[in-house]
Amino acid sequence: MPSSPIRKLVPYADKARKQGKHVFHLNIGQPDLPTPDVFWKAISEESGSTLSYCPSNGYEFYREKFAKYYREFVGIKDVDADNFIITTGGSEALIFSIFSTLDAGSEIIIPEPMYANYIGFCSSGNINIKPIITSIEKNYALPEIAEFEHAITENTKAILICNPNNPTGYLYTKEELERLKDIVLKHDLFLFVDEVYREFTYGGEFYSILNFEELKDHVIVIDSISKRFSACGARVGAIVSRNQEVLDTCLKFAQARLSPPSLGQIGGAALFDLGKDYYDSVKEEFSARRDFLVGRLLNMEGVLCPQPGGAFYLLVKLDVDNTDKFCQWLLESFEYEGSTVMLAPGSGFYSTPGLGQYEARIAYVLKEEDLAKAMDCLENAIKEYKTNVMTSDSVFDQTLS
Amino acid sequence: MPSSPIRKLVPYADKARKQGKHVFHLNIGQPDLPTPDVFWKAISEESGSTLSYCPSNGYEFYREKFAKYYREFVGIKDVDADNFIITTGGSEALIFSIFSTLDAGSEIIIPEPMYANYIGFCSSGNINIKPIITSIEKNYALPEIAEFEHAITENTKAILICNPNNPTGYLYTKEELERLKDIVLKHDLFLFVDEVYREFTYGGEFYSILNFEELKDHVIVIDSISKRFSACGARVGAIVSRNQEVLDTCLKFAQARLSPPSLGQIGGAALFDLGKDYYDSVKEEFSARRDFLVGRLLNMEGVLCPQPGGAFYLLVKLDVDNTDKFCQWLLESFEYEGSTVMLAPGSGFYSTPGLGQYEARIAYVLKEEDLAKAMDCLENAIKEYKTNVMTSDSVFDQTLS
Numbered sequence: 001m002p003s004s005p006i007r008k009l010v011p012y013a014d015k016a017r018k019q020g021k022h023v024f025h026l027n028i029g030q031p032d033l034p035t036p037d038v039f040w041k042a043i044s045e046e047s048g049s050t051l052s053y054c055p056s057n058g059y060e061f062y063r064e065k066f067a068k069y070y071r072e073f074v075g076i077k078d079v080d081a082d083n084f085i086i087t088t089g090g091s092e093a094l095i096f097s098i099f100s101t102l103d104a105g106s107e108i109i110i111p112e113p114m115y116a117n118y119i120g121f122c123s124s125g126n127i128n129i130k131p132i133i134t135s136i137e138k139n140y141a142l143p144e145i146a147e148f149e150h151a152i153t154e155n156t157k158a159i160l161i162c163n164p165n166n167p168t169g170y171l172y173t174k175e176e177l178e179r180l181k182d183i184v185l186k187h188d189l190f191l192f193v194d195e196v197y198r199e200f201t202y203g204g205e206f207y208s209i210l211n212f213e214e215l216k217d218h219v220i221v222i223d224s225i226s227k228r229f230s231a232c233g234a235r236v237g238a239i240v241s242r243n244q245e246v247l248d249t250c251l252k253f254a255q256a257r258l259s260p261p262s263l264g265q266i267g268g269a270a271l272f273d274l275g276k277d278y279y280d281s282v283k284e285e286f287s288a289r290r291d292f293l294v295g296r297l298l299n300m301e302g303v304l305c306p307q308p309g310g311a312f313y314l315l316v317k318l319d320v321d322n323t324d325k326f327c328q329w330l331l332e333s334f335e336y337e338g339s340t341v342m343l344a345p346g347s348g349f350y351s352t353p354g355l356g357q358y359e360a361r362i363a364y365v366l367k368e369e370d371l372a373k374a375m376d377c378l379e380n381a382i383k384e385y386k387t388n389v390m391t392s393d394s395v396f397d398q399t400l401s
Numbered sequence: 402m403p404s405s406p407i408r409k410l411v412p413y414a415d416k417a418r419k420q421g422k423h424v425f426h427l428n429i430g431q432p433d434l435p436t437p438d439v440f441w442k443a444i445s446e447e448s449g450s451t452l453s454y455c456p457s458n459g460y461e462f463y464r465e466k467f468a469k470y471y472r473e474f475v476g477i478k479d480v481d482a483d484n485f486i487i488t489t490g491g492s493e494a495l496i497f498s499i500f501s502t503l504d505a506g507s508e509i510i511i512p513e514p515m516y517a518n519y520i521g522f523c524s525s526g527n528i529n530i531k532p533i534i535t536s537i538e539k540n541y542a543l544p545e546i547a548e549f550e551h552a553i554t555e556n557t558k559a560i561l562i563c564n565p566n567n568p569t570g571y572l573y574t575k576e577e578l579e580r581l582k583d584i585v586l587k588h589d590l591f592l593f594v595d596e597v598y599r600e601f602t603y604g605g606e607f608y609s610i611l612n613f614e615e616l617k618d619h620v621i622v623i624d625s626i627s628k629r630f631s632a633c634g635a636r637v638g639a640i641v642s643r644n645q646e647v648l649d650t651c652l653k654f655a656q657a658r659l660s661p662p663s664l665g666q667i668g669g670a671a672l673f674d675l676g677k678d679y680y681d682s683v684k685e686e687f688s689a690r691r692d693f694l695v696g697r698l699l700n701m702e703g704v705l706c707p708q709p710g711g712a713f714y715l716l717v718k719l720d721v722d723n724t725d726k727f728c729q730w731l732l733e734s735f736e737y738e739g740s741t742v743m744l745a746p747g748s749g750f751y752s753t754p755g756l757g758q759y760e761a762r763i764a765y766v767l768k769e770e771d772l773a774k775a776m777d778c779l780e781n782a783i784k785e786y787k788t789n790v791m792t793s794d795s796v797f798d799q800t801l802s
Contacts, residue, residue: 004656007457030454040448043664047441051634053431056408088489088636091658099525104505120657124500233452233663235489235636255405256521257492261662262634263444 005116005348006361012331013342022339023331024366024374029166029312031365033230033282036274039267046266054262056254058086058238062265065272066238073279074198076210083240085250088260090196090224090237095121097220097239098158100249101190102127106157108192111142113315113349113356115166115194129351130156136317136359139306140168142176148183158190159183164197164206167315167349167361169290169308174207184218190246191215194222196237197311199279202287204309216242225264227312228282229271234264286312289364289371296375297362302382314362315346318382321390323347323360326381329389334381341377406517406749407762413732414743423740424732425775427763430567430713434631434683437675440668447667455663457655459487459639463666466673467639474680475599477611484641486651487661491597491625491638496522498621498640499559501650502591503528507558509593512543514716514750514757516567516595530752531557537718537760540707541569543577549584559591560584565598565607568716568750568762570691570709575608585619591647592616595623597638598712600680603688605710617643626665628713629683630672635665687713690765690772697776698763703783715763716747719783722791724748724761727782730790735782742778 006028013023057063063081070076087093094117102108104126110118112131122129130151134140148159159180164171184191193209209219224237237260239250254260290308297305302319320326323345334340346359364371407429414424458464464482471477488494495518503509505527511519513532523530531552535541549560560581565572585592594610610620625638638661640651655661691709698706703720721727724746735741747760765772 004457004653007656007659010456028454032451034449035452037449039452040445044441044445044448047445048435048438050433051436051440051632053429053633055411056405088493088662089659092489095658104527117657117659120653124654124657126505231452232454233660235660235662252405252521253525255408256518256525257496258408258490258518259634259636261489261636261665263664264662 004120006344009327009331009342012328016331016340020338021335024339024341024370024377026362026364026366026374027342027344029227029363029365030232031227031230031312032367033285035231036229036271036278038270038273039229039231042270043263043267051262053259054265056259057251058084058260059262059265059269062086062269065269069272070240074208074210076208079210079240079242083242083247085239085247085254086260086265087237087239087254088257089226089235090194090222091117092260093222093224093237093239094118094192094194096250096253097192097222097241097246098122098127099125099253100246101220102157105155107153107155109148109151109156109159110351111161112351113140113167113346113359114351115162116344116348118160119351128155131351133352133355134168136304136306136315140165140170140315142172142179145179145183152187156187156189158192160192160194162194163209164201164310166197166311167313167344168306169311169313169315171201171204171206171309173204177207177209177212181212181215184215189218190220191218192220192222196222196224196227199228199283200286200312201283201310202290202308206310210240218243220246225268225271229268231264231268231271234268235261236264236268286364289368292368293362293364293371293375296372300375300379300382302386312364314364315349315359316362317358318360320358320382320385322357324357326385327360329385330381334384336377336380337373339373339377341374341381405521407745409749410728410732410743413729417732417741421739422736425740425742425767425771425778427765427767427775428743428745430628430764430766431633432628432631432713432766433768434686436632437630437672437679439671439674440630440632443671444664444668452663454660455666457660458652459485459661460663460666460670463487463670466670470673471641475609475611477609480611480641480643484643484648486640486648486655487666488638488640488655489658489661490627490636491595491623492518493661494623494625494638494640495519495593495595497651497654498593498623498642498647499523499528500526500654501647502621503558506556508554508556510549510552510557510560511752512562513752514541514568514747514760515752516563517745517749519561520752529556532752534753534756535569535571537705537707537716541566541571541716543573543580546580546584553588557588557590559593561593561595563595564610565602565711567598567712568714568745569707570712570714570716572602572605572607572710574605578608578610578613582613582616585616590619591621592619593621593623597623597625597628600629600684601687601713602684602711603691603709607711611641619644621647626669626672630669632665632669632672635669636662637665637669687765690769693769694763694765694772694776697773701776701780701783703787713765715765716750716760717763718759719761721759721783721786723758725758727786728761730786731782735785737778737781738774740774740778742775742782
């Protein structure tokens with residue numbers, strides 16, 4: 001098991017806090033907005049009861065509300081409660097569905113950089129990742145079909161994408177998804193699409209992979225209430241599929257761990273009663289943060305920042321020698337006006353060794369005022385690091401000239 | 402992945418309910434007592450906040466309270482917050498700790514019958530179970546050391562027991578644990594002890610494996626608040642160990658799935674403030690239920706019932722041809738005064754094919770009044786099944802003469 005790039009610096013952050021520094025957490029996708037009141041209200045109504053196991057595939061009342069949300073807000077007409085298996089966060093949804101469809105030794109194609117935990121999950125099942133490399137210079141867009149064709153072998157069983165993307169913020173176009181559809185059908189693959197950030201789009205249109213009728217038996221969508229409703233601690237995710245065999249196998253894994261958390265579903269069901277206003281207000285907030293952050297980064301010397309179309313992440317290139325070292329140094333040795341900033345080093349988002357060492361992921365999950373202070377920290381930190389710590393020449397001179 | 406014997410009959414139970422029958426659920430270890438008020442109160446105080454991820458190893462405030470409970474109520478003096486990794490139920494604690502210590506192809510010795518999900522967890526990691534068979538006639542006590550020695554090969558890496566035992570209700574004596582200790586030290590094995598039922602003992606004394614100083618590096622205890630506090634839906638378990646290397650590896654698995662449920666820990670921390678009175682009252686209730694149930698079963702023709710010393714399960718032998726068939730028939734075709742009873746067929750608690758077909762697990766998790774009605778059902782069901790359904794001779798004639 002590799003360590004999580006998002007969490008491996010936690011001990012250094014703890015130490016920084018113990019030294020009295022304030023740490024701006026931009027390393028983890030933990031939105032700061034309060035979990036909506038309806039969530040808390042629904043749970044408080046359970047007081048005095050027995051907090052029981054729920055069915056292994058989740059409460060039926062929860063799955064029904066969830067299916068209704070898919071019909072009304074995602075626009076997928078032909079799904080009902082039976083198309084869902086409720087899991088302990090999106091993490092478990094990924095593990096169950098990957099382990100239900102791929103044997104040890106088989107291959108899965110994932111555009112790189114990728115969500116770090118995909119690497120961990122595949123590693124724990126001895127599933128080989130075949131990365132398709134996307135580049136910051138092309139805004140991390142999907143490469144040409146030819147590259148996929150090139151990567152496919154007789155052991156390739158699936159493709160996995162995250163849309164909108166974590167860590168790059170890239171929003172896939174309908175055309176790109178159509179290209180993926182063709183490859184999936186041609187080679188009879190599974191297509192996993194992690195759509196947990198689908199409400200977080202800025203400018204472009206989100207297109208759910210579930211819209212493709214032809215992919216009925218191929219598609220497995222990963223979902224979660226964590227980001228959508230600022231309820232990460234609830235640990236309630238889901239597998240969404242129309243492939244009954246896949247769902248049946250996932251259910252065996254689900255039964256083996258008994259059940260997903262009950263409280264998160266009790267509160268979560270109430271969240272699906274929220275209307276379009278809720279989604280609009282969240283999108284507006286994050287859209288403003290994105291604009292602010294991108295504006296700051298573009299004006300920062302030694303930072304290459306693409307324009308993200310969704311989610312709440314940016315994967316930026318920094319003019320430092322090594323972001324693993326830099327991010328640790330930020331916590332251990334740097335301070336600006338009593339604060340420092342925690343980022344996720346880029347290397348952990350690559351399965352290919354050596355890549356990502358100049359990149360870092362920034363999660364814009366704080367309010368603008370805090371983002372401003374965090375950017376002040378980062379701007380000063382880069383200067384100080386380059387002047388006092390770095391011994392090699394500028395990264396940009398080496399790699400971008 | 403095998404199906405869970407505890408849950409695989411769920412569709413038949415759903416059908417029975419839809420037919421208007423009341424189903425007494427004795428198939429699953431879901432206590433009926435209300436979750437203590439302090440749990441609900443602590444959660445309600447979070448209203449209005451952001452339900453965040455917690456650290457991958459669990460909240461520090463929770464681990465501190467948990468360690469205090471170990472020092473005060475389990476009598477283990479030298480444990481602190483760092484000896485715990487908080488997990489999503491005991492299930493995840495088992496998965497993480499087994500996967501952190503055993504490679505695919507290695508062997509683990511488990512007394513049989515065993516908790517059904519041990520079989521599923523090991524199967525999903527391609528870990529081979531070497532069962533040590535215990536028998537109902539000897540009250541499922543641990544067999545002689547010689548049998549363990551016989552089972553150990555160069556691939557054997559661990560022994561796993563559940564104390565008090567699920568599904569048999571057997572409470573291990575200090576002497577038995579000492580014998581296990583000697584084997585573990587002699588062959589340098591890991592020893593997993595699932596102690597989630599430690600407060601549920603009747604007559605005998607529970608002895609935690611953590612008492613053995615010599616096993617510091619060998620012992621991994623599995624724990625959970627589910628049974629102790631009637632909070633199964635919280636999904637909060639734990640790994641307890643003094644082996645830092647094991648804890649470090651488990652933490653990597655923990656980081657990969659981000660974090661355990663936050664709400665269960667927020668409520669759970671308050672549960673550890675409950676005093677001895679709470680544990681005594683729960684024990685008293687379950688002790689009375691056990692006495693009642695064993696009394697009923699011993700008076701039932703065609704039932705062989707051992708005397709359980711702990712947990713809230715009985716694994717009984719029934720005079721039927723096949724408990725898989727019988728338990729399904731109970732739900733599909735039987736009814737007594739508008740009710741029927743759901744049991745867990747014995748075969749699922751054996752990794753050895755063919756064993757357990759005359760046994761069924763009964764969880765005494767209902768109040769006495771309901772247990773009485775459930776036993777009325779069972780008594781009548783056995784008679785009717787033998788008269789109208791079974792075609793073969795009596796099982797007892799075949800196997801116990």
